[in-house]
Amino acid sequence: MPKYVAGAVLVVLVIFSSVAITIVGGSTYMNEIPKTELAIEKEKMLGHSAWTIHDPWMRGDDAPTLAGKGKKIFIREGCWWCHTLLPEQTQDWTYFGEPPVAGDVQGEAPSLFGSDRKAPDLLHIASRNRVKAWHYVHHRDPRAVTPGSIMPAFTHLTDHELDAIIAYLDTLK
Numbered sequence: 001m002p003k004y005v006a007g008a009v010l011v012v013l014v015i016f017s018s019v020a021i022t023i024v025g026g027s028t029y030m031n032e033i034p035k036t037e038l039a040i041e042k043e044k045m046l047g048h049s050a051w052t053i054h055d056p057w058m059r060g061d062d063a064p065t066l067a068g069k070g071k072k073i074f075i076r077e078g079c080w081w082c083h084t085l086l087p088e089q090t091q092d093w094t095y096f097g098e099p100p101v102a103g104d105v106q107g108e109a110p111s112l113f114g115s116d117r118k119a120p121d122l123l124h125i126a127s128r129n130r131v132k133a134w135h136y137v138h139h140r141d142p143r144a145v146t147p148g149s150i151m152p153a154f155t156h157l158t159d160h161e162l163d164a165i166i167a168y169l170d171t172l173k
């Protein structure tokens, strides 16, 4: 066999075995982390929490609970584009609350950590503001309650969709 064929076969083997080890090893490790009580409670509130390709919710069916529907709308409307659900582990603790531990997000997908925060972190929003009327007004017209806010006015959402978003925010304690 020419050397370059043997070399090519070896490269392909190394790539495939690395990918296989990562998939098997990675998922096994993740499955070993037990869900915290918070994760179990959230799973109940959202109806379920894990995304898979077989998941009817993610294929377009409606979520089983109002808060679960709110999470879907949160994703659809791109709230995560500005808001993270992951306070940083330093000075954020004092205002935004503690970051999640691994077991809090075990099995949850997507976890909506976000990648770049342009607006307040929302992981513990229900611990600092559970006033539904405030959230209604704020979503319809953010500048009515927070002058100068850059948050878009979500006037196109129906009352039911707003109910769902607010139910979802209420799970973030």
Ligand code: HEC
Residues within 6 Å of the ligand: 074, 077, 078, 079, 080, 081, 082, 083, 118, 119, 120, 121, 122, 125, 129, 135, 142, 146, 149, 150, 151, 152, 154, 165, 169
């Ligand atoms: C373009 C960026 C942007 C988007 C998109 C956005 N927001 Fe905001 N949001 C902000 C900013 C900035 C603030 C802080 C000023 C204010 O209170 O309006 C804020 C504040 C909030 C607050 C109050 C936070 C606090 O700590 O008091 C909530 C709740 C909220 N947004 C929810 C949402 C939801 C739900 C969506 C999606 C439907 C959304 N936001 C989309 C920028 C955004």
